[in-house]
Amino acid sequence: MALEEYVGAIVLEVDGREAEVVSVSPTSRTGKKPVKTMNRTGRVKGFTRGVEEHELKVTVVIPLSAEEIDWWAMEGGKLTISPAHPGGKRVSYYDCVTLEMGEQYNADNEARRDLSIFSTRRVTE
Known part of the structure; x- marks a missing residue:
């Protein structure tokens, strides 16, 4: 059995500026919903297409300098998740709010900022 390499660290950019990220958890929903009907089979008959949604849970460290990204005021931002190694695919989330x-403050770790962000569009580049 051959040894395989997996995706490691990622880099998060916000409008071209790199953010110091502890974790990123994107969740995307297709917007599709099942159509339930009253029929003899008792099963779903199909689905409807809805509005796709993208939500990101991001944890970043709080820098001591004043050059932190203004997360509170972010409207229409672009977040790009890039693999730290060459050749990986980038995923961008557009129009982020x-x-x-x-x-969160902890005795063992640095101070962190937890963010919930939504995006209108997800693109794999």
Whole structure:
């Protein structure tokens, strides 16, 4: 059995600026919904197409300098997730808006900022 290499670290860019990220968890929904009908088989008959949605849960470290990205005011931002090694595919989320912003402080780690962000479009580049 051959040894395989997997995707490792990622880089998150926000409008061309690199963010110091602890974790990123994107969730995309197709918007499709089942159509339930009252029939003899008792099964779903098909589906409808709806509005696709993209949500990102991002945790970033809080820098000591004043050059932190203004997450609170982000509207229409572009977030790009890139593999740290060459040859991997980039995924970009367009028209990003911050929904929620929180902070966490811990005795063992650096201060962190937790963000909930939604996007209108996801593109694999």
